[in-house]
Amino acid sequence: MGLLDNVRKIEKRIEKLAERSDVPPQPIEIRKAALDEIEDLAEPSGRSRRVFPFNRVTIEVAVSQANQRAAMEAVLGGASDMPAAVAARLDAAGCPVPRGLDVRLKVVRRPGGDWETGRVFRVLCERIVEAPAVAAESGGWPATLSIVKGDATRKAYAIKSERTNIGRLPEVLDREKRVVRRNQVVFTDRENGVNQTVSRSHAHVLRTPAGDYRLFDDHSSCGTRVFRGGRTIALPAGSPRGTRLQPGDDIYIGQACLRFDLSEE
Numbered sequence: 001m002g003l004l005d006n007v008r009k010i011e012k013r014i015e016k017l018a019e020r021s022d023v024p025p026q027p028i029e030i031r032k033a034a035l036d037e038i039e040d041l042a043e044p045s046g047r048s049r050r051v052f053p054f055n056r057v058t059i060e061v062a063v064s065q066a067n068q069r070a071a072m073e074a075v076l077g078g079a080s081d082m083p084a085a086v087a088a089r090l091d092a093a094g095c096p097v098p099r100g101l102d103v104r105l106k107v108v109r110r111p112g113g114d115w116e117t118g119r120v121f122r123v124l125c126e127r128i129v130e131a132p133a134v135a136a137e138s139g140g141w142p143a144t145l146s147i148v149k150g151d152a153t154r155k156a157y158a159i160k161s162e163r164t165n166i167g168r169l170p171e172v173l174d175r176e177k178r179v180v181r182r183n184q185v186v187f188t189d190r191e192n193g194v195n196q197t198v199s200r201s202h203a204h205v206l207r208t209p210a211g212d213y214r215l216f217d218d219h220s221s222c223g224t225r226v227f228r229g230g231r232t233i234a235l236p237a238g239s240p241r242g243t244r245l246q247p248g249d250d251i252y253i254g255q256a257c258l259r260f261d262l263s264e265e
Helices: 003-019 027-040 066-076 082-092
Strands: 043-046 049-051 056-062 102-108 121-126 143-149 156-158 163-168 171-173 179-182 185-187 203-207 213-217 224-228 231-235 250-253 256-262
Touching (some): 056 066, 066 102
Antiparallel strands (some): 143 156, 143 256, 224 250
């Protein structure tokens, strides 16, 4: 029996186990299947090369018993050689290992509602972008949002993380009073015409791996617009594309307004 036949045999066994709820997941088989999925996420980058565009990998496994959890931790957890195994698999596939690659295990009692039917594990990959170091002479962060119109908790906000939420109130709660979102740029809940046009979950700014800043509308009630060079750019509500910000842009959050600027580093 050749290597390909062995691989197919293992894959069929994993599929059969996934279909059975009475068979606990086997750590070694999940390890192998997770490595396969991670390798499949490597993308072509030209000249027969590949690139893995993520630097954080989380392997979520659904187990219900304590002894199963211990076994998963031993084979896939922080004390295991799983990070080295992921790096070795990527290297063997001709894919450079991302700098600072972080491999994590998350054990849950049961699959979540967004899991594929029959799955006992899933692999989640993310690209985590740290805020760049700021030159000492700049005295601040590379990007800022300054309040032009409206009442907010500060006059200016530094963009310190990959995502910066903009909205009314520091925290957004659901019907059970649970926190579902935290805003970093906070307009107060005052009874004035301007602030009441700012939704609680109005918009957000993302810093891309390339260092750009993109603005997105989060299904706001009164809309999000960018005023640039004498013209207005309206953002479609909830659009996943957003718009790239440029220094000096005026961002209208309803009737409130912020100015986007970059510090000289």
